[in-house]
Amino acid sequence: MSHECYSEMLSAHGVKPTANRLLVVEALSKSDRPMSLSELETTMLSMDKSSIFRSLVLFREHHVVHVIEDGGDGVRYELCHSHHDDEDDDMHAHFFCERCHRTFCLDYAPVPPIALPSGFELHTVNYMVKGICGECRVKQ
Helix, strand or coil, X not given: CCHHHHHHHHHHCCCXXXXXXXXXXXXXXXXXXXXXXXXXXHHCCCCCHHHHHHHHHHHHHCCCEEEEECCCCCEEEEECCCCCCCCCXXXXXXXXXXXXXXXXXXXXXXXXXXXCCCCCCCCCCCCEEEECCHHHHHHC
C-alpha cells in the first residue's frame, strides 16, 4: 500500500494524515500479525513511544485499529479490515502462542454471536485461542 492509500484511509476515518500517523499505519500494514507498542517502537526508531501511543489511541477512537488483549500481559494493535469510521465490525479470533508469545490473526474465524442480557450493549469482543504455533511445534 502506498502513502497515498494510507493517507486516504486515515482521511476516510476522520483522522488528519500527519507524517507520524502515516508511519504508524505503514508499520501496522506491513506487519503480518498484530503488534505491541514495544514492537512498534523497535520497528520505528525515528519516533518516540509517546508519539506512537498517541497515534494508536486516536486510531482506536476512529476505528482505524482494534486492540487485542494478547493472552499474555499486554495488548496488540492491528489495522481494521472493515474500514468503517463509526464502528469496528472486523471481529475475528486470534491465536496466542504460549511458547514464542506471538499473536496471530485468524481472519477466517469470525467470533460467534453472543446473546447478551436485555439492556446490554456490545462494543468489542476479544476471542483468543491459546496453544503452540506451527513454527514452535516444528522446533520441539
